[in-house]
Amino acid sequence: MTLESLAAALGILSDPQVLGFMVLGTIVGIFFGLLPAIGTMVGAALFLPFLWLMDPYSGLVFLMAMFSVCCMAGSITAILINVPGMAANAATLLDGFPMSRKGEGSIAVGAAVTSSALGSVYSGVLALLMIPLVIPLVMAMGSSEMVFVILIGLSALAVLVRGSTLKGLMSAFLGLMISFIGFQAITGARRFTFGIMYLYDGVGIIPLLLGLFAVPEIFMLALGGDGIVERGREVKLRLRDAWQGAKEVFRHARLNAASSVVGFFLGVVPGVGAAVATFFCYGLAKEFSKYPEKFGTGVVEGVIAPESANDAKEGGALLTTLGLGIPGSADMVLILAAFVMLGIEPGPRMLTTYLPLSVALVLVIVFASLLAAAICMPLAPKLARVTVVPSEFLFPMIMVLVTVGVFVYRQAMLDLLLLLVFSGVGLAMRQFGYNRAAFVLGFVLGYALERNLYFALASWGPLFFFKPSCLVLLVIGILLTTAGHLPKLFRRIKMVAKR
Amino acid sequence: MKRRLRASSYWLIGLMVVAAVVLIISSREERLFVILLPVICSSCVLVLGGIQLAREILADGRPEIIVGGEEVEGVQQDKADVRKYLVTGAWIVGIVIAIYLLGFLIAIPLFVLSYIKWAGKRWRTAVIFSASTAAIIYYGFSILLRIRLYEGLLLSFLKGF
Numbered sequence: 063m064t065l066e067s068l069a070a071a072l073g074i075l076s077d078p079q080v081l082g083f084m085v086l087g088t089i090v091g092i093f094f095g096l097l098p099a100i101g102t103m104v105g106a107a108l109f110l111p112f113l114w115l116m117d118p119y120s121g122l123v124f125l126m127a128m129f130s131v132c133c134m135a136g137s138i139t140a141i142l143i144n145v146p147g148m149a150a151n152a153a154t155l156l157d158g159f160p161m162s163r164k165g166e167g168s169i170a171v172g173a174a175v176t177s178s179a180l181g182s183v184y185s186g187v188l189a190l191l192m193i194p195l196v197i198p199l200v201m202a203m204g205s206s207e208m209v210f211v212i213l214i215g216l217s218a219l220a221v222l223v224r225g226s227t228l229k230g231l232m233s234a235f236l237g238l239m240i241s242f243i244g245f246q247a248i249t250g251a252r253r254f255t256f257g258i259m260y261l262y263d264g265v266g267i268i269p270l271l272l273g274l275f276a277v278p279e280i281f282m283l284a285l286g287g288d289g290i291v292e293r294g295r296e297v298k299l300r301l302r303d304a305w306q307g308a309k310e311v312f313r314h315a316r317l318n319a320a321s322s323v324v325g326f327f328l329g330v331v332p333g334v335g336a337a338v339a340t341f342f343c344y345g346l347a348k349e350f351s352k353y354p355e356k357f358g359t360g361v362v363e364g365v366i367a368p369e370s371a372n373d374a375k376e377g378g379a380l381l382t383t384l385g386l387g388i389p390g391s392a393d394m395v396l397i398l399a400a401f402v403m404l405g406i407e408p409g410p411r412m413l414t415t416y417l418p419l420s421v422a423l424v425l426v427i428v429f430a431s432l433l434a435a436a437i438c439m440p441l442a443p444k445l446a447r448v449t450v451v452p453s454e455f456l457f458p459m460i461m462v463l464v465t466v467g468v469f470v471y472r473q474a475m476l477d478l479l480l481l482l483v484f485s486g487v488g489l490a491m492r493q494f495g496y497n498r499a500a501f502v503l504g505f506v507l508g509y510a511l512e513r514n515l516y517f518a519l520a521s522w523g524p525l526f527f528f529k530p531s532c533l534v535l536l537v538i539g540i541l542l543t544t545a546g547h548l549p550k551l552f553r554r555i556k557m558v559a560k561r
Numbered sequence: 562m563k564r565r566l567r568a569s570s571y572w573l574i575g576l577m578v579v580a581a582v583v584l585i586i587s588s589r590e591e592r593l594f595v596i597l598l599p600v601i602c603s604s605c606v607l608v609l610g611g612i613q614l615a616r617e618i619l620a621d622g623r624p625e626i627i628v629g630g631e632e633v634e635g636v637q638q639d640k641a642d643v644r645k646y647l648v649t650g651a652w653i654v655g656i657v658i659a660i661y662l663l664g665f666l667i668a669i670p671l672f673v674l675s676y677i678k679w680a681g682k683r684w685r686t687a688v689i690f691s692a693s694t695a696a697i698i699y700y701g702f703s704i705l706l707r708i709r710l711y712e713g714l715l716l717s718f719l720k721g722f
Contacts, residue, residue: 232609235602251595284649454680458673478657494569
């Protein structure tokens with residue numbers, strides 16, 4: 063079944079239009095990955111309104127290509143100018159920039175780009191191998207199990223991403239509350255519309271997304287003033303040394319493979335972000351290194367390990383997102399939103415009815431990364447200059463894109479008012495440490511949660527909670543949400559026991 | 562020394578008020594399934610919000626010191642920061658109002674031109690940027706994609722004549 067789907071997926075990708083959008087998505091992803099203050103979440107949110115202008119395959123391939131290459135681009139700025147393009151590149155900074163200071167920046171860039179590309183290849187292979195194993199698992203899930211899977215996804219993202227657990231959970235519940243505005247699909251009842259016709263169809267996802275993610279970031283960028291990094295920093299790259307860096311990855315093939323595999327499986331766990339995966343692999347590489355004391359002073363292994371992990375994580379996160387309909391990472395929330403916008407419901411059907419599309423998206427991770435490596439390797443110093451674009455130009459450009467994008471979505475002027483409302487909400491959430499990704503996830507999954515709950519109650523009544531499969535999922539959910547607090551709890555118990 | 566609520570606490574209270582409103586509105590509906598999840602979610606927000614609010618009020622070991630009528634929260638409040646927030650916010654609200662009144666094709670170049678000039682760049686740079694942006698928006702959306710961009714209240718009013 064997977065071989066036939068693989069052939070069908072290659073057929074999808076060989077369409078010139080789809081291929082063109084994959085290339086475009088790669089280039090756009092590199093651009094946004096290089097901009098530290100903006101990042102891929104904002105970039106993807108900016109392009110979501112225009113998704114309906116493309117056919118669904120092209121749109122999803124475009125988005126997936128963007129997400130696949132952003133971390134690779136972010137490593138360039140991390141290494142050359144000490145500014146991580148994404149949170150995931152913070153681990154690369156630890157050895158990447160010291161290498162740059164020692165005059166080995168070209169080697170570091172070559173190693174980072176090659177590790178990322180190979181990491182995505184490992185990720186693609188693992189994802190394709192795991193699909194036949196995951197299909198029976200997701201097929202066995204009914205409405206009752208999906209209720210718990212959705213709740214696990216919500217709480218995992220709310221809890222495991224850094225920040226306060228309480229605030230994360232509140233954000234998720236708030237997102238769910240917003241999703242209830244409008245007609246309830248199952249009963250046809252109107253909820254929380256206050257007689258306003260505009261709200262009958264519910265809150266638009268585009269004004270919500272752009273208001274929560276894009277506007278607050280560009281707001282803070284405009285506040286910050288004069289550009290993202292200081293101008294005039296000279297960045298030099300020698301291609302020969304970059305190839306030397308690429309060869310280092312093959313010399314450390316085991317490290318690259320191990321970090322990729324670990325990164326992939328960490329990506330499968332819902333809510334585990336790229337930053338966690340990269341630092342974890344960096345720590346492992348240091349632990350098993352022959353000279354751990356050299357880590358942090360500029361060793362190539364300190365670049366290979368995190369960069370292999372941050373691209374490999376994408377395949378694992380995608381598998382969870384497609385198969386279970388819960389995002390493997392905060393980035394995948396936007397992929398989920400894109401699916402919902404296009405009328406494709408992520409979940410078991412993605413691995414059955416839409417299997418060729420799912421396989422195509424896995425392949426995009428591989429192809430886009432390889433393409434990005436070919437672009438980034440020779441052009442790294444020129445690409446790094448993108449970060450010195452002054453905010454005086456970025457702010458108006460992005461605001462124009464945001465307003466046009468919001469209008470183009472439903473051609474309703476009230477969407478612009480909604481954009482302002484959610485911009486205020488997004489800014490407040492950002493300033494006070496609330497989890498915006500959990501909010502969006504709650505909003506996106508609200509309909510699916512309600513529908514599955516309805517069918518579960520209709521089929522099993524309130525006792526569906528006590529189904530063995532549901533109890534297992536409940537235990538998994540509790541373990542996931544309390545995992546971060548268990549070490550603290552054990553320490554407290556030890557202290558009390560000592561006294 | 563007085564204990565005062567922080568900005569984050571006011572935000573939290575606002576969220577709890579919204580949740581309370583949802584709960585009150587839901588109580589008027591008779592069909593259980595219509596209100597089940599809204600009631601559960603709003604109750605959770607109220608409970609979690611109450612705990613977080615209590616934490617913020619009780620855990621704040623450094624109460625705000627009132628000095629001569631002006632609040633000093635350990636570090637002097639930077640009024641310039643507040644002004645920056647308001648000015649940037651005004652630009653964002655401004656572009657939306659401008660689009661509503663003047664339409665996209667007038668508001669966008671006007672916004673780009675005025676912002677870049679206000680940021681201290683030269684007129685030539687500002688004009689080139691705003692003209693390019695207007696051209697891209699017009700050709701990209703109106704011509705290529707054939708999307709009718711909103712004309713604005715002013716133009717609609719003038720057309721009425």
